[in-house]
Amino acid sequence: MAIDISPFATEMNRGFLQVLVLVLLEKEMYGYSMVKQLETRGYEVEENTLYPLLRRLEKKGLIKSKWDVSKDRPRKFYVITKDGRTVRNQLLVIWRQQNETLNHLLEETKNV
Numbered sequence: 001m002a003i004d005i006s007p008f009a010t011e012m013n014r015g016f017l018q019v020l021v022l023v024l025l026e027k028e029m030y031g032y033s034m035v036k037q038l039e040t041r042g043y044e045v046e047e048n049t050l051y052p053l054l055r056r057l058e059k060k061g062l063i064k065s066k067w068d069v070s071k072d073r074p075r076k077f078y079v080i081t082k083d084g085r086t087v088r089n090q091l092l093v094i095w096r097q098q099n100e101t102l103n104h105l106l107e108e109t110k111n112v
Helices: 006-024 031-040 047-059 082-110
Strands: 063-068 075-080
Touching: 006 031, 006 047, 006 082, 031 047, 031 075, 047 063, 075 082
Parallel strands: none
Antiparallel strands: 063 075
């Protein structure tokens, strides 16, 4: 009997995607380019997942956006804010601590 892990994966990916976006947006980007950047690195994300996240991050003041209408197709570009960098750095500390804890536990249980 196979167990459906998709709810667990969704929950894990939700927080991870926030960190990825805050890292990516050190450089100004528009949404579709973020999707493509992540895809080239082996991380699949749908646009209908990314855009609501971008709106939430902007509402919290962690990123800001501006429209570029200089070309045929207007694009909304996003970039991280000072507060966003602070939050990103704190989240990376947490992620590294969690990863270290997990690695220690895996090492300990490997030898059991």
